[in-house]
Amino acid sequence: MSEKCMIKVEVCCGTTCFLLGARELLALADDPPAAWQGRVDVIATPCMDACNGNRFSGSPYVRINGTLLSGATRDLVEQRVNAIMAKPQPERSAEQ
Amino acid sequence: MINGVIRMRRELMIRLLRSYLAGTIDDDIDKIPCQLRPRDMASTRCCPYKDRAIIKYRLMALLGAAWEDEQDESRPLRDYLRDALAAHARPARPLTVCGTGCSGCEDGKYQVTDACRACFARPCTYNCPAQAISFRSQRAHIDQDACKNCGKCMELCPFHAITRAVVPCEEACPVGAIRKNAAGVAEIDFAACIFCGKCFAACPFAAILERSELLNIVDDLQRGRKLVALVAPSAAGQFPGSIGQLFAAMAAADFSDVIEVAIGAEMTTAHEAAEYRERMAAGARLLTTSCCPAYVEAAKKHALAIVPFISNTPSPMLYAAQIAREKHPEAAIVFIGPCIAKRHEATLHPGVIDWIMSFEELGALLAAKGIDVMSQPEWPMPRPAAASARHFARSCGVTEAVLKELAANTHDHDVEAKAEAVAVQGRVIDGITTKSVKQLQLYGLGKLPGNFLEVMACPGGCNNGPCSLSC
Numbered sequence: 243m244s245e246k247c248m249i250k251v252e253v254c255c256g257t258t259c260f261l262l263g264a265r266e267l268l269a270l271a272d273d274p275p276a277a278w279q280g281r282v283d284v285i286a287t288p289c290m291d292a293c294n295g296n297r298f299s300g301s302p303y304v305r306i307n308g309t310l311l312s313g314a315t316r317d318l319v320e321q322r323v324n325a326i327m328a329k330p331q332p333e334r335s336a337e338q
Numbered sequence: 339m340i341n342g343v344i345r346m347r348r349e350l351m352i353r354l355l356r357s358y359l360a361g362t363i364d365d366d367i368d369k370i371p372c373q374l375r376p377r378d379m380a381s382t383r384c385c386p387y388k389d390r391a392i393i394k395y396r397l398m399a400l401l402g403a404a405w406e407d408e409q410d411e412s413r414p415l416r417d418y419l420r421d422a423l424a425a426h427a428r429p430a431r432p433l434t435v436c437g438t439g440c441s442g443c444e445d446g447k448y449q450v451t452d453a454c455r456a457c458f459a460r461p462c463t464y465n466c467p468a469q470a471i472s473f474r475s476q477r478a479h480i481d482q483d484a485c486k487n488c489g490k491c492m493e494l495c496p497f498h499a500i501t502r503a504v505v506p507c508e509e510a511c512p513v514g515a516i517r518k519n520a521a522g523v524a525e526i527d528f529a530a531c532i533f534c535g536k537c538f539a540a541c542p543f544a545a546i547l548e549r550s551e552l553l554n555i556v557d558d559l560q561r562g563r564k565l566v567a568l569v570a571p572s573a574a575g576q577f578p579g580s581i582g583q584l585f586a587a588m589a590a591a592d593f594s595d596v597i598e599v600a601i602g603a604e605m606t607t608a609h610e611a612a613e614y615r616e617r618m619a620a621g622a623r624l625l626t627t628s629c630c631p632a633y634v635e636a637a638k639k640h641a642l643a644i645v646p647f648i649s650n651t652p653s654p655m656l657y658a659a660q661i662a663r664e665k666h667p668e669a670a671i672v673f674i675g676p677c678i679a680k681r682h683e684a685t686l687h688p689g690v691i692d693w694i695m696s697f698e699e700l701g702a703l704l705a706a707k708g709i710d711v712m713s714q715p716e717w718p719m720p721r722p723a724a725a726s727a728r729h730f731a732r733s734c735g736v737t738e739a740v741l742k743e744l745a746a747n748t749h750d751h752d753v754e755a756k757a758e759a760v761a762v763q764g765r766v767i768d769g770i771t772t773k774s775v776k777q778l779q780l781y782g783l784g785k786l787p788g789n790f791l792e793v794m795a796c797p798g799g800c801n802n803g804p805c806s807l808s809c
Contacts, residue, residue, distance in 0.1 A: 255578040255712055256705075256710045256712075257577070257587075257701055257704040257705040257709060257710060257711055258352060258705040260577065260578055260701070260711075260807075261348045261352070261698070261701045261702065261705055261807065262340070262345055262348060262349065263340045263345065265340070265807065265808070266339060266340050286578060286712070287712075288710050288712040288713045289710035289712070289713065298349075298352060298356075298705070299349065
């Protein structure tokens, strides 16, 4: 698998996100679905500053390949990542 | 593990503190229930108005007030806020049951679910001692008036189709201190309560609430009062980042100093080991730990036989407070941990600990102040506590530390002392349950073996306390 096929999941571990559910999302790094092996990189990041103002109700925030996701749950993150994985990979098509 | 109850609790804390720090709390506080449950939003209970009423009671508990003490239902939160900020002492009872939020869960009835296949064997019918089970419309039916609640049907059903409805708070309480009153609302009998917080953690309707001191702490910080934080050993792993970064975050939140309670745990270890030697030399057959306040309360209220064997050594919190008081005589002392029973322990020692704060509340304070733990530099700790003292937060940690201390202070030539240390028969009660309360009594009566008993009310130790972030 080329590096370009990696999906990057950044879990915001700012204090608000951590309190409101990011801690549980980090389990995706320790215990990812089998199909993610080698294809999905789940990392904890410092505060993304997405919860400023009254947006803290949207915590926890997760960024998947650069796209911000609010109200993230394990199910929601899995759905989004699986949808990306199901799409044909442009890099692969070029190789073929 | 996060759930709706925990999320709402933490969100309310953050919202309240942000509003306080912005200086708009007087205007905002009575609007919070409507902001969180607008009328067009799907309600969790029967209607948004009940949701709002319960949010109001949750905010009251965050202000230290109790549902049971409410005299005037129309009293605005602004007035409770004023009372909270004027308070100089913590509430005598750390918990309150919000009757409005209590669902009055049905008592342990056995019920047949859709999984019933109306099988040919029908072991439920054949073995029911009360003959309370009949079949109607291809499904078992339990006559609740006849049922003796023996549970045989549930045990024998091959499809696991029979379940027992539980009352989560009553099921969780190890000492039977919470029961529904005549109105069908849960009520805590504080004469029996050991403040373990198991009911608080178990109630899925969030009807059991902790009476917080959070606003007093934040108000002191805002007014520039010197506050010293004593951080329980279980802080490790509660927040992202290292323990040094957490301490730096607390300094950024304006705590004047941060002291590891594990330093106090070192003193508890040394004194408890010495007490063990003395008591054994005097012919005692047992010494039990004393650092878990819920255990001490359980012994005093439900297992009197073990009380004489409880160590007289002060807890790590009390030793750490002593250190803090010597270092900062003019400061207010705030203990920060995962435990509800510590609120009670602090009440028993007036003037030692000024305020108690849970890890959740600390998290809410950091969140409200926009302090990111992971982005903090390492706090320059003057002297990190010994690893064995930091391990007090997990079950067996105290025993390991005491054993190590006994071994370290036993010289080869001191044959008698060495024999004492070797003869330690450590036993651990990992989590107080109905069964372990009975065991405590048996230990006290000398009917169970062991001469050093460690008791932790929370399974796994303080790391899994009711107000920890990991639960």
